[in-house]
Amino acid sequence: MKDKTFLMIPGPTPVPESVLLSMAKHPIGHRSTEFSAVLKRVYEDMKLLFQTKNDVLVFTASGTGAMEAAIFNLVNPGDKVLSLVIGNFGERWAKISEMKGAVVTRYTVDPGCAIDPAEVKKILDADVNKEYKIVTLTHNETATGVTNDVESIVKIIREHGALSVVDGVTSLGALPCKMDEWGIDVLISGSQKGFMIPPGLSFLAASERAIKVSEECANPSFYFNWKQNRKSVLDASTAWTPAVNLFVALDTALQMMKEEGLENIWARHARIASAIRAGVKAIGLELLVKDEKVASNAITAVLPPEGISVPDIRKTIKKDFDIVVANGQKELKDKIFRIGNLGFVSDRDAITAIGSLEASLYKLGYKFELGAGVAAVIKTLAEKA
Amino acid sequence: MKDKTFLMIPGPTPVPESVLLSMAKHPIGHRSTEFSAVLKRVYEDMKLLFQTKNDVLVFTASGTGAMEAAIFNLVNPGDKVLSLVIGNFGERWAKISEMKGAVVTRYTVDPGCAIDPAEVKKILDADVNKEYKIVTLTHNETATGVTNDVESIVKIIREHGALSVVDGVTSLGALPCKMDEWGIDVLISGSQKGFMIPPGLSFLAASERAIKVSEECANPSFYFNWKQNRKSVLDASTAWTPAVNLFVALDTALQMMKEEGLENIWARHARIASAIRAGVKAIGLELLVKDEKVASNAITAVLPPEGISVPDIRKTIKKDFDIVVANGQKELKDKIFRIGNLGFVSDRDAITAIGSLEASLYKLGYKFELGAGVAAVIKTLAEKA
Numbered sequence A, B: 001m002k003d004k005t006f007l008m009i010p011g012p013t014p015v016p017e018s019v020l021l022s023m024a025k026h027p028i029g030h031r032s033t034e035f036s037a038v039l040k041r042v043y044e045d046m047k048l049l050f051q052t053k054n055d056v057l058v059f060t061a062s063g064t065g066a067m068e069a070a071i072f073n074l075v076n077p078g079d080k081v082l083s084l085v086i087g088n089f090g091e092r093w094a095k096i097s098e099m100k101g102a103v104v105t106r107y108t109v110d111p112g113c114a115i116d117p118a119e120v121k122k123i124l125d126a127d128v129n130k131e132y133k134i135v136t137l138t139h140n141e142t143a144t145g146v147t148n149d150v151e152s153i154v155k156i157i158r159e160h161g162a163l164s165v166v167d168g169v170t171s172l173g174a175l176p177c178k179m180d181e182w183g184i185d186v187l188i189s190g191s192q193k194g195f196m197i198p199p200g201l202s203f204l205a206a207s208e209r210a211i212k213v214s215e216e217c218a219n220p221s222f223y224f225n226w227k228q229n230r231k232s233v234l235d236a237s238t239a240w241t242p243a244v245n246l247f248v249a250l251d252t253a254l255q256m257m258k259e260e261g262l263e264n265i266w267a268r269h270a271r272i273a274s275a276i277r278a279g280v281k282a283i284g285l286e287l288l289v290k291d292e293k294v295a296s297n298a299i300t301a302v303l304p305p306e307g308i309s310v311p312d313i314r315k316t317i318k319k320d321f322d323i324v325v326a327n328g329q330k331e332l333k334d335k336i337f338r339i340g341n342l343g344f345v346s347d348r349d350a351i352t353a354i355g356s357l358e359a360s361l362y363k364l365g366y367k368f369e370l371g372a373g374v375a376a377v378i379k380t381l382a383e384k385a
Helices: A017-023 A033-050 A063-072 A088-099 A117-126 A150-160 A208-214 A226-234 A244-260 A262-283 A310-321 A347-363 A372-384 B017-023 B033-050 B063-072 B088-099 B117-126 B150-160 B208-214 B226-234 B244-260 B262-283 B310-321 B347-363 B372-384
Strands: A056-060 A080-085 A103-108 A132-138 A163-167 A186-190 A201-206 A299-303 A337-340 B056-060 B080-085 B103-108 B132-138 B163-167 B186-190 B201-206 B299-303 B337-340
Touching: A017 A244, A033 A056, A033 A186, A033 A201, A033 A244, A056 A063, A056 A226, A056 A244, A063 A088, A063 A163, A063 A186, A063 A201, A080 A088, A080 A117, A088 A103, A088 A132, A088 A163, A103 A117, A117 A132, A117 A150, A132 A150, A150 A163, A163 A208, A201 A208, A201 A244, A208 A226, A244 A262, A262 A299, A262 A347, A262 A372, A310 A337, A310 A347, A347 A372, B017 B244, B033 B056, B033 B186, B033 B201, B033 B244, B056 B063, B056 B226, B056 B244, B063 B088, B063 B163, B063 B186, B063 B201, B080 B088, B080 B117, B088 B103, B088 B132, B088 B163, B103 B117, B117 B132, B117 B150, B132 B150, B150 B163, B163 B208, B201 B208, B201 B244, B208 B226, B244 B262, B262 B299, B262 B347, B262 B372, B310 B337, B310 B347, B347 B372
Parallel strands: A080 A103, A080 A132, A132 A163, A163 A186, B080 B103, B080 B132, B132 B163, B163 B186
Antiparallel strands: A056 A201, A186 A201, A299 A337, B056 B201, B186 B201, B299 B337
């Protein structure tokens, strides 16, 4: 059957019909008053999503573009950067920093673990000459389904004096992330995750402190230039021709998000992810993240049962039930599969996902109490309703 | 009346319904076999559009992003760049080069004029020590509606030994631009012009010579990295999460373009632009470009008649006939208006545009022989059919 595919990967994520249809309208002129009105709303609403008073820049680019926008406007060759790495996307901060000429120190933990704030404090306390200019970290690591305690870590970074640069690609619009309250210096995100629109836009907000540092940056990016893009936010315009249709889609999605309310959105993600975790465990499968306190409420990484391979599970659930779950990345490839519940995902989808996972494992010959997963999902959803 | 707006600006341009609808489908996973099949077709078809055997990189970014991709992978601080500037977009090459630390020499001509290849030869002949590493130029200057003789200029650059870096944003898919035959080293373009899809994607192809030079580039872009993005073309994948829906739209549009045939597309643009120029002149208005040989077949810049302002013309044709034409940019603001006939534009649209322009000028009190513009359009279309 065609057109039945349902994405439960950590992006792209499902997109509401009203958003798809608004995106399919004829493009409007990007210098028109109509589009300026769209931009005005989007720039305003993004502040709510970022929980900040700072301007939020919107780039026509994927999340990696916003990461480049952060680093290429801050780092000068030779600058020292500390990268806190808990997975593939934490490593990306390090690589981009090196590309701009930074001297990067990585602090890496095992896949499935979070950064212990106490360890960060130790490292930064040891940096008595305050050589670290920037500390990069990931809020919600897409590769492993771990959520870092950004609030505590950023507080420590601030006490040291370095700038905190945080990847909120799979956290914004899904998990609480409070830029101003937590004191984050640079926060970035992407459209195809909690924002319920297709990939193609990414976002960046910077604190006054960070903006000051950016003014001393040699050879920054032109396309991702902070100064040029900030000027455009003030004018309710964009520096370059934007992906007009994606901005219109974003505008539609942000109105939906405001109607639901941020707190409700966060609670929904927490409820559905808890239900998925409970379901997975009830089937007898192991979670990659052992410490439930740091388990992501947007992405759940699952180990396959012995004797059944990740590719077989992914193939079966796709072929028989039209659900796409993600493989692991790099060294985690074929070792885990990842179920996303980012954005436009409802309680019903948790039942669907675990029910279809049960059916797929049943077909692949795994022995377990059929229905136990769905039962655990239903109970958890009811408890957290 | 809602939903009647018709864009005759030089981008975004009108998008066919089938393209809009293909774009409105639910996003598919960007690492799926389905999407890989889309990418395979797109990467192959883009070679036809670029008239090259080189791989064409596709970025989720606007045209300026592809310009950054060109310069940031080639220029080292201190490198000498010659920028041939015939308008706002030619100047952008110079600015991006300076951002990466290049020492830029500008050769600038008056708005509405093209670069004389003989002048380029003089400048490059005088560079006996071969200090210019790169020469930037614009094929079709969007700001003025002038088309440079890229073939002759690139030949001269090649004889000197510098790399030619060409902006084909409003020429590819509209005017003949033959990368390999003309010996262009780096050619870029954007999606919202001749390609008949909304803004959000941009393209770059590089010659072997240019790729060799890029390997010596310090601190290149990470997001726009040639090496990483070239590897992805070979794998029928993308380096980062792409704007999936825009790629699907591009795939649809490229099939339409192949059906029409490149030669026919070029002839259509030439025919319609000739008709628009003839219509404008028959109404008694002046063209910015005096030398018809360098007049763009994608964009026509028109001076308003005495006593009638550009804003009044733009407002009237928008309000009464739902047609959007562009103002001039920067120093040309309110001095010209620009009519685009890029991409999904038919003979009928030339009649519509000039007829509506006549009606708007009539309303604004301009004295002329009513119907003369449309008559000239009809005759020119018939002659060139």
